[in-house]
Amino acid sequence: MSSSTPSAAIGQPDEQRTSPRRLIFISVLVATMGALAFGYDTGIIAGALPFMTLPLDQGGLGLNPVSEGLITASLIVGAAFGSLASGYLSDRFGRRVTLRMLSLLFIVGALGTATAPSVPFMVAARFLLGIAVGGGSATVPVFIAEIAGPSRRARLVSRNELMIVSGQLLAYVLSAVLAALLHTPGIWRYMLAIAMVPGxxxxxxxxxxxxxPRWLASKGRFDEAQHVLEQLRDTKDAAKREVEEMKTQEKQAHKHVAARELLRQPWVLKLLLIGVGLGFTAQFTGVNAFMYYTPIILKHTGMGTNAALTATIGNGIVSVIATLLGIWAIGRYGRRHLLMTGLVIVIMMQAALGSVLMFMPQNLTQSYAALACILVFLLFMQMCISPVYWLLMSELFPMQVRGLLTGTAVSMQWLFNATVAFLFPIAVDTLGNPTFFVFAAINIGSLIFVFLCLPETKGKSLEQIEKHMKKEL
Structure with missing residues (x-):
């Protein structure tokens, strides 16, 4: 299980080795199984909760509003801990070993939620599953970025976001299909058990x-790093040049300075603050207010329950389409350009939704107008903001402490996620429809932050990005 152990493909003779493009494809596909599990686990709870609220003698867990909230939030809190811990583990033991450990947590956590006999057991199992979700959210983008070359990195890392939204869509669809086919209250256990498959x-x-290879280089194992890169690049010369760049960067970056001392350097702290700010930007768009509460918002317009639940599947479909468009766009446009474009549309849609809910009469027209605002919001959120966020988390931080800083920044993103999920229903109850104008105002602040603070990383190698950040910050 050592990170230095070559894979099966690495140990083959030259004529039998897997082609670089195929090996990268396989590696990305494997890593994004963690993202698929992430998406499924965060989405399936919406379909499982109605059955879990049934009394114990009818196959449920007898949930009340408090226990519903605890079960839903326990995964998010676990994710915050998991992303922070995985950053340390991936820097110490390697990205691949960390993913292996997280896969075990995905399996055990999913099995625990599917067999939970009580609410406390379910909360504990969801927390454990959350550790895996958070760990995967921090580790998968970094692993993909470190095996991809500069020209492929943006599109390959963006597949992480595609698998997340695909997992959510899969969860929404399977919930509806299982509910239609299996007429049993214990159906929620099957829904949750399926989460073991991607694990x-x-x-x-x-x-x-x-x-x-970059983790190997960070440990001074340059020969092993070059051996791996020769399998991932089109020519041995390209692999050699990349390793030489790593060696040069390693010498210039810290000159034998310990990681602990590197963390005290002002430019590194500024990068961490930018990473945390990006997590705030991504979550305070209000995206999870829509992902978790769209049926409730639409029911307030007079839309029926079944129609509102069907609209939630629409959220998943739009998110997948938008992410595919984002993968196309992210290879052509700069990170800053896409992020600011997405924020401008998000601000407009939050303001439009607030206006629709406040000033239009409550009828079918208002319902469709509100749904249109939500879907346009999600289109640009998942096309321009979410994939750019995960890409930046994989490339902003210096190699020596990349796992730790990515884990820390993503952990804060999960805490912002939990904050929005907790405060949104309270804000709607207290402020009413003006809540959406509050989101719009917050997003204006986020737009200014991105414009003033975020450097452009498009077209640069990870080593060039590190050199640029150190010089500019």
Missing amino acids: VLLLIGTFFVPPS
Whole structure:
């Protein structure tokens, strides 16, 4: 299980080795099983909760509003801890070993939620599952970024976001299909048990992918790093040049300075603050207010329950389409340009939704107008903001402490997620429809932050980005 152990493909003779493009494809596919599990686990609870609220003698857990909130929030809180811990683990033991450990947590956590006999057991199992979700959210983008070259990095890392939204859509669709086919109150256990599948695929897949060459280089194992890169690049000369760049950057970056001392340097602290600010920007768009509460928002316009639940599937479909468009766009436009474009549309849609809910009469027209605002919001959120956020988390931070700083920044993003999920229903109850104008105002502040503070990273290698950040910050 050592990160230095070559994969099956690495140990083959030259004529039998997997082609670089195919090996990268396999590695990305394996790693994003963690993202698929992430999406499924965060989405499936919406379909499972109605059945879990039934009394114990009818196959449920007898949930009340408080226990519903605890079960939903326990995964988010666990994710905050998981992303922070995985940052340390991935820097110490390697990205591949960390993914292997997380796969076990995905399997155990999913099995625990599917067999939970009581609310406390379910909360504990969801917290454990959250550790895996958070760990995957911090580790998967970094692993992909470190095996991809500069020209492929943006599109490959963006597949992480595609698998997240695909997992959410899969959860919404399976919830509806299982509810239609299996007329049993215990159906929620089947919904939650399916989450073990991507965990098992991730566990098996980690034995067929190489370790991160940049993690090997950060440990001074340059020969091993070059051996891996020769399998991931089109020519041995390209691999050699990349390793030489790593060696040069390693000498210039810290000159034997310990990681602890590097963390005290002002430019590194500024980068961390930018990473935390980006997490605030992503979550305070209000995206999870829509992902968690769209049916409730639409029911307030007079839309029926079944129609509102169907609209939630629409959220998932739009998110997948938008992410595919984002993968196309992110290879052509700069990170700053996409992020600011997305924020401008998000601000407009939050203001438009607030206006629709406040000033239009409550009828079918208002329902469709509100739904249109939500879907346009999600289109630009998932096309321009979410994929750019995860890409930046994989490339902003210096190699020596990349796992730790990514884990810290993503952990804060999960705490912002929990804050929005907790405060949104309270804000709607207290302020009413003007809540959406508050989101618009916050997003104006986020737009100013991105314009003033975020550097452009498009087209640069990870080593060039590090050199640029150190010089500019």
